[in-house]
Amino acid sequence: MDQPTVLVISDDVEFSRSITARWQMERHVPTFTLLSGDLWPRCVDNFAVAIVGPLRRELLSVVLEPLHSTQQPLFCVCHDAPTAQLVRERWPRASVLRCDENWLNVLIVAAGEAVLRAGAEARARAAQEACAALERQATLGRYMLEMRHGLNNALTSLLGNSDLLLIEPGSLSAQARAQIETIRNMTLRIHEVLQRFSSLEKEMNVVAQQVARDSGKYRVAAAGGD
DSSP states (O other): OOOOEEEEEOSOHHHHHHHHHHHTTSSSOOEEEEEOGGGTTTTOOOOSEEEEOOOOGGGHHHHHHHHHTSSSOEEEEESSHHHHHHHHHHOTTSEEEEOOTTHHHHHHHHHHHHHHHHHHHHHHHHHHHHHHHHHHHHHHHHHHHHTHHHHHHHHHHHHHHHHHHHSSTTSSOHHHHHHHHHHHHHHHHHHHHHHHHHHHHHHHHHHHHHHHHHHHHHHHHHHHHO
16 A cells, blocks of 8 residues: 655745654654645645645645645644634635744644544555455355356256267267367366365355354453453
């Protein structure tokens, strides 16, 4: 799974450097995409969290408007009260921080939690997709197992009729006999595949029973240890 990306947009290079340097002190360090306001929204793909720092006044709307319409967490660090008030009024989804003496630590803690949550949500979505794929495969497998009886009957009919046609030498041309023998051989191969399905079903049932027995033993042992 890809590492979460933090998007940092600011016209102040030192602002971006401070964030990346401070984040290196944390246990979980994401990847960073650093952009100036002029480069947004070019060269940007997916990101987990967006942090907007000091920008020229005319770029605020250009940067914050598209970010505000996404679902990703958005943090905006403002150097003055009027800008902070403007951001709160026009883009209420943004979490606004003022540049006081502790703004960097507060930002890293809050944005770090947002990155972890975004990673957890991404893993949950991947797990749901995997479960859905497994469920589709399981449904197909159950259908194939349920159809075994009908398929076996059809294969038995094919084998029986092909054997009857081949039992009398000279009744068919060489080409016809070759074609019927091909049908018979392919029927036998399909029968072998179905037999393998039956063997797999039995093996899986044995494994499931063993897991159930082991789980029962663990529960008994845990209860005895209480």
